[in-house]
Amino acid sequence: MARDLLGKLLVRESDGQRLWGRLIEVEAYLGPDDLAAHSKGGRRTARTEVMFGAPGHAYVYFTYGMHWCLNFVTREEGVPQAVLVRALEPGPGVGRCGGPGLVTRALGIDGALNGVPLRPPGLYVVDDQAPRGRVYVTPRIGVQGTGRWEKRLLRYCVDSPYLSRPIPKRLRPAAGRRVEPR
DNA sequence: ACCGCGATGCCCT
């Protein structure tokens, strides 16, 4: 799911204005097994509740006292997995989107959108069939620890100047980690 | 390239 989202457009409509950006960097969180996921161990709390619900909904959480982060709930009811939106190539008039907190700020996304269905109007994804190019996979950003889950390659991105962090140099050449053309 | 720090508030033990 994370891989397939790359290259698609994330659209936010509010107050008669339409803001959008192209998805270029996302991460998969595979709870309940994933020790880095909020839903690790099947933790079902007020915060994680949305992830246990139907797919195609927004999971929006607040972190570090000032940032909202947007996720897409990806799995059937009862399976708390999601894809975190980490960076967009901004559309016209859209501010910097190089990081999950910047994405939500630029598109006007906050906790009021937690649990909303990802469909027009409001917040949705469209596929404009644009070529996507090479996909790189790396460990997830900001995930602490050295265990199996912390090291897993669950961050998916395309090479772009708008990433939250550049692709590691050793991955840049064509000889880099295997990637999948569309 | 890395490392530290402050801002700032919720989440969970």
Added chain:
DNA sequence: GGGCATCGCGGTA
């Protein structure tokens, strides 16, 4: 009370 799926800035190499 400690940690956090962050960001921007400044410091040391």
